[in-house]
Amino acid sequence: xxxxxPDADTRSAPHPALTRQGYTGRxxxxxxxxxxxxxxxTALASYLDARAHxxxxxxxxxxxxxPRCIPGTDQLxxxxxxxxxxxxxxxxxxxTRRHPLYQQAFDQLHAAGRTYACYCRRRELPPxxxxxxxxxxxxxxxxxxxxxxxxxxxxxxxxxxxxxxxWLGSQSQNVAAxxxxxxxxxxxxxxxxxxxxxxxxxxxxITDIVRGADLLDSSARQRQLxxxxxxxxxxxxxxxxxxxxxxxxxxKQNHAPALDLCQPLAALQQAWVGLGFTPLSVSSLExxxxxxTAQWAQRFVS
Ligand code: GLU
Numbered sequence: 001x002x003x004x005x006p007d008a009d010t011r012s013a014p015h016p017a018l019t020r021q022g023y024t025g026r027x028x029x030x031x032x033x034x035x036x037x038x039x040x041x042t043a044l045a046s047y048l049d050a051r052a053h054x055x056x057x058x059x060x061x062x063x064x065x066x067p068r069c070i071p072g073t074d075q076l077x078x079x080x081x082x083x084x085x086x087x088x089x090x091x092x093x094x095x096t097r098r099h100p101l102y103q104q105a106f107d108q109l110h111a112a113g114r115t116y117a118c119y120c121r122r123r124e125l126p127p128x129x130x131x132x133x134x135x136x137x138x139x140x141x142x143x144x145x146x147x148x149x150x151x152x153x154x155x156x157x158x159x160x161x162x163x164x165x166x167w168l169g170s171q172s173q174n175v176a177a178x179x180x181x182x183x184x185x186x187x188x189x190x191x192x193x194x195x196x197x198x199x200x201x202x203x204x205x206i207t208d209i210v211r212g213a214d215l216l217d218s219s220a221r222q223r224q225l226x227x228x229x230x231x232x233x234x235x236x237x238x239x240x241x242x243x244x245x246x247x248x249x250x251x252k253q254n255h256a257p258a259l260d261l262c263q264p265l266a267a268l269q270q271a272w273v274g275l276g277f278t279p280l281s282v283s284s285l286e287x288x289x290x291x292x293t294a295q296w297a298q299r300f301v302s
Contacts, residue, residue, distance in 0.1 A: 023055025025208045027081075028197070030062045031073035034258040035080045038212075038242040038250030040271040044292075045239045046210035047086045051289070052297035056089040058204060064095040064196050083261045084268060085285045093204070095196055102191045105199045105229055106184065109154060114228050115184065117150035119143065130180030152185035154195075154225060161220035166237035166300060168213070173220035182221055198222050202231030213238040214249060237300070242274045268292075 027046045029039060050057035059081065061074045078092060109115050118135040124144065126132065133139050136155065156179070162172040173179075184195040197218075201209065216238045223233045242250045250256040259267050268288055269279050280291045 023050060023053035023207050024058065024205050025050035025053075025055055025210060026058040026060055026201070026204065026206050027086075028060040028062045028200075028211070029077050030065065030068070031077060032065075032068045032070060033252030033256075034073060034076045036250060036252065036256035036258055037267070037270060037274070038256055040084070040259060040267060041239060041242050041274045042210070042212045043081065043084075043086060044268065044271045045237070045275060048293055048296040049208060049210045049237065049300060051293045052301050053208070055208070057086075058090055058206070059088045059092040060200055060204070061092055061094045062193075062197070064191055064193070066096065066190070080259055080261060084259075084264045085289055093200070095200065098196075098200070099191070101203060102196055102199055105195065106152070106191075109184070109225075109228055112228065114155050115152050116155065116181075117146075118153045118181075118183070119146050119150050130176065130178055131182065133181060136181060149187045149189075151183045151187045153181040154184045154228070155181050156221070156224055161223055163219065163223060163233070163236065165216065165219075166235060167240075168216065168238055171216065171219070173217070175220050175224060179221060184225075194218060194221055194225060198225040198229065198231065201234055202226060202229060206234050207232075208237065209234045210237045210239065212241050214241055239275060 025046050027043045029035065029043070035043065047057055049055075059078065061077070063069045063074060074094065081088070106115065116135055116137050118131075120131075120134050121144070124134075131153070135143060135150075135153070156175045158176045160172050160174045162170070165171050175182075182192075182194060184192050186192055200206075201222075219236055219238075226233045244250055244254065244256075248254055261267075265282075265285055265288060268285070272292060273279055277292075277295060280288060280295075282288045282291055
């Protein structure tokens, strides 16, 4: 499908005094369902952050986990974004068309001695805590029986991974102690989210990741992978999740309803309030974007 470049006049202009060169952000939806009120919060935050920095905003369709994807949802999400006035700055990419890039990254890690085949079955692993390193080379004489479909794990570095989150402040995680060596290629041969997201962010030149706080826990792992691949670590900003009245994350799994595109401004205002701002006194999409961008810039662009 051809993706048409956005009309220049529908983009919101950044605040001239608050621009930053060299910003590339992204929104990376998994096409397992249409956008809902929760995913719009993330899309809105990443879009505003890019516009407030006079940066580029890319859309990446994270369809690598094909069994979980619903055909046609990718196009639906793109249409939803356009209907909300959110225009990407380069043609969207689909992860399922990028397998050779993931293979290359995997080969690089393998050549560097950072991967190993893991034959542990789920039922053999402790229910919680880090992967005990059973299959780590040279670690354990009692290796499980090799079989044809191993998973592949990344050997993590010991010690604490510390980083700044632009919303949440100082963060740290001891990946070895809490997660352990983690899977980058699954037993069904699919590339794992952790690997593909790092490869894509690196190759697409993403400088800033803005996403939901449910992915904060993956950040330390992703920083280790980026370093091992010689890729820069993007800046991070994790936004709060929208919760349903019972306190559950609004998600496709919880059957959050698709956005009502007859009321795009109302949907954006709801997401804006979800980000902790007060509703904007605007009556059109065209007025929403510059007003929201200016407020976002005030708070998040230094
Ligand atoms: N595809 C992930 C999701 O839809 C987002 C991944 C990311 O932003 O790193 O939740």
